[in-house]
Amino acid sequence: MPNSHVMSADAFRTRSQMWDATGMWAWVLHRITGLGLVFYIILHTILMAGSLLSGKEDFDSTLSILMGHPVFEFLDILLLGTVLYHGLNGIRILLFDIGIGVRVRTQKDLFWIFMGVGAILWFWSILLKLGW
Amino acid sequence: MCKPLQVKVFRFNPESDVAPKFDDFEVPVFDNMAVLDVVIHIQNYLDRSLSFRFSCRIGMCGSCAMYVNGRARLACRTQVSSLKTRDITIMPLPNFPIIRDLVVDMEPFFDKWKKIKPYYVPKRELDEPVTVQPNSNEREFIDDMLDCISCGCCYSACSMVATNKDYLGPAALNRAYTLIADKRDAIRVERLKVVDRSYGVWRCHTQFNCAEVCPKNIVPTRSIQNLKRRCVLKKFGIFK
Amino acid sequence: MHAWTWVLQRISAVILIIAVGLHIGFLHFSNAGEALNYGEIVARLKTPVLIVFDILLLIFGLYHALYGLYSVFLDFDSGKKERVVVLGLLVCVGLGIVGFGIFGLLCTARSL
Numbered sequence: 185m186p187n188s189h190v191m192s193a194d195a196f197r198t199r200s201q202m203w204d205a206t207g208m209w210a211w212v213l214h215r216i217t218g219l220g221l222v223f224y225i226i227l228h229t230i231l232m233a234g235s236l237l238s239g240k241e242d243f244d245s246t247l248s249i250l251m252g253h254p255v256f257e258f259l260d261i262l263l264l265g266t267v268l269y270h271g272l273n274g275i276r277i278l279l280f281d282i283g284i285g286v287r288v289r290t291q292k293d294l295f296w297i298f299m300g301v302g303a304i305l306w307f308w309s310i311l312l313k314l315g316w
Numbered sequence: 317m318c319k320p321l322q323v324k325v326f327r328f329n330p331e332s333d334v335a336p337k338f339d340d341f342e343v344p345v346f347d348n349m350a351v352l353d354v355v356i357h358i359q360n361y362l363d364r365s366l367s368f369r370f371s372c373r374i375g376m377c378g379s380c381a382m383y384v385n386g387r388a389r390l391a392c393r394t395q396v397s398s399l400k401t402r403d404i405t406i407m408p409l410p411n412f413p414i415i416r417d418l419v420v421d422m423e424p425f426f427d428k429w430k431k432i433k434p435y436y437v438p439k440r441e442l443d444e445p446v447t448v449q450p451n452s453n454e455r456e457f458i459d460d461m462l463d464c465i466s467c468g469c470c471y472s473a474c475s476m477v478a479t480n481k482d483y484l485g486p487a488a489l490n491r492a493y494t495l496i497a498d499k500r501d502a503i504r505v506e507r508l509k510v511v512d513r514s515y516g517v518w519r520c521h522t523q524f525n526c527a528e529v530c531p532k533n534i535v536p537t538r539s540i541q542n543l544k545r546r547c548v549l550k551k552f553g554i555f556k
Numbered sequence: 557m558h559a560w561t562w563v564l565q566r567i568s569a570v571i572l573i574i575a576v577g578l579h580i581g582f583l584h585f586s587n588a589g590e591a592l593n594y595g596e597i598v599a600r601l602k603t604p605v606l607i608v609f610d611i612l613l614l615i616f617g618l619y620h621a622l623y624g625l626y627s628v629f630l631d632f633d634s635g636k637k638e639r640v641v642v643l644g645l646l647v648c649v650g651l652g653i654v655g656f657g658i659f660g661l662l663c664t665a666r667s668l
Contacts, residue, residue, distance in 0.1 A: 197420075198326075200383055200410040202473050207524035211475075215628065222621040229614065229653050233660025240594040251591035260584075267580070271573050280522045281566055283545075286538045288527045312585055479632050514630055518558040521631075544562070551559040 206292045210273055217270040224263065261313065265306050272298040318345045319402060323354055325366065326407040329416050336414075338405075339363065345396060351384050352391035354404065355418070368418040375531060378467030382418055383407040388469035390531040409472035425468050428484045432492040432510050439502040446500045454497060461494045461539055463532040470526030470536055482515035486526035486536035489517060493539035496546065505550070512547040520544075565623050568616040575613045601665040614657045622646045 202208050235246045250256050276294050279285050285294045321343045328336035341358050352370055359366045368391075370380035375393040382391050384406055385399050396404070412420035439446075448455050470486035471477055477485050484492075492511050496504045511517050520540045527535040583592065600606055629642050 197413050198383070198407055198410045199478055200386070200407065201475055201478065202525045202528060203386055205523070205525055205528050207522070207528065208475060211521050211523045218621075218624050219628070222625050225617050225621050226649075226653055229618075229657045233657045236594075236597065236660045236664045243594040243597070244591075247593065248591045264580070267576060271576065274569050275573065277522060278566060278569060280537070280541055281544070283541060286522075286541055287535060288524060291522075291524055309585070476631060480630075481633055512559060514558055518562060519631060544559075547559045548563050551563075 206295055210276070210295050213269060214273050214277075217266045220266050221270060224266075257313070261310055264309055265302075268302045268306055272302045320344050321354065321396065322403045323358065324403070324405045325355070325358065325418070326405075327366075327417055328408075328414055330414065349396045350392055351382065351389070351394045351396060351399075351404070351406065352380055354396065355382075355391065355406065366418075367416045376465060378465030381409055381467040381469045381472070381531075383409055383472065388472045388529045390467060390469070393531055409468055411472045411474070411477045412468065420468075422468060424481075425466070425471050425485065425487070428488045429466065429491065431484065432488050432495075432507055433503065434488075434491050434495070436495060436498065436500075437502045439500060442500075448499060454499075458494050458497055461490055461534055461536075463534055464490060465532060467531060469529045469531060470534075473525040473529040475523060475525060476519045476521065480515060480519055483519045484511065484516055486520075486540070489520070489543060490534060490536040490539040493543050496543065508543075508546060508550055511543050512550070517543045517547060561623060565620060565627075568620040568623075571612070571616050572620055575609070575616070578609075579613060598664060598667070601661065607661060607665055610661055611658055614654055614661075618650050618654055622650045 231246070235243045251260075273295070276285070276291070276298050279294065280291070285291055323341045323343050324338045325341060326336060327333075327339050341362050343354050343357050343362075346353075352373060355366065355368050356370075359368070368380070368382070370392060371377040372379075373392045375390050378390070380391040381388055383389075384391065384394060385401070385404060388409055391406075406418065408414050408418045408420045412422065412424070415421050464487060466487055468487070470490075474483075474486055476483050489511060492507055495501050496507050496511075498504075501507075517540050520537070522537055522541070524535075524537050527537050530536070601610075626643060626646055630639070634642075
């Protein structure tokens, strides 16, 4: 019975991952934020173009909700964090593409440096938003 | 003396078991004990039916890779003391079909290894041997990447391999780069065509899991990044 | 195909880092706390450069987004037929949204 045991074994394999690796989590977050932004950019384009096309009144009332309501203010801050993460980790990935930082330790250092910058920018923009 | 190790070992025999289970063993510790010594002790004194693979015991044959405490490692090169705990969980390498207990089927790994034609093909038309200076950047880069013992650690740690069964994986791509970077190789362009596919270099998203686990400290990501650049250069007609 | 689309993904990434930064800065932080109104948008669209900027932002943004989505799809096992269908669908969605966005922008710009 050539390979019959291997055939049945193929039905089972473990899917364990590297739960303690910074690089993988950076990628997982990049992907989640990316998917969120795909959803957002489509919604944003349709909503903006749509309300511009339906005229002054509609546009102004839509915008006063989107830029005035506390829930949307909160979502806006969340969106900003998402953009900052995706953008800054994106710069890290672009650096790898031109051959900078492609080492196990360096890529982690780069990640934390960019996250530090991101946290500062996010905090600063939240303060700006609150009108400080 | 030291307290014994509490070892959990993955057990699965596809011929008789419906589902895998974990067996618990108590293993006494000795100085400089490696994870391989742990499983050998279990097989010798506690359960003779435990299956695992090993050969050289000095980290050069690449057959004893296991998933130990959440990481793919060479059992022979992993000191028990380096795990910093007395609780050890040993599983077969992820992403591979399981033959029995800790023994995995390396077939998919080597099928992909074969796809990139892992052997050097000399240029026929050369009368004089091409010299690659031993201290050149190129030589040094290739030398680092040649240390691969094809143990499968990187392949098992890669989340892209986990989701895409066709992805060539870090080891095969790294091997491909060592040959493509070699000026004396006759089928570089052909090799580059094999890796310039959706399931080739373009599935790598620089997560560095492969580099993280490599017992030889190779960074396959670097090779893959270089391959991506060469693929692009080829499209622009710069790489012949 | 992948080398070209991958390079374009990286080029669009570089452009987006700058363009999205400017977009957010101009539209949301130059007058923090106040809602934008129709008049401001129309006034802004009097400058042709800004129309071009918005259109480019739209095109690169959607390319980057949808190629990213396609890349997620490719990370999982797929058949040749599925790949063609998904790619076709994404191209249609992309063209549709870019078209609608540009239409919206140009109509607003013309209604000065």
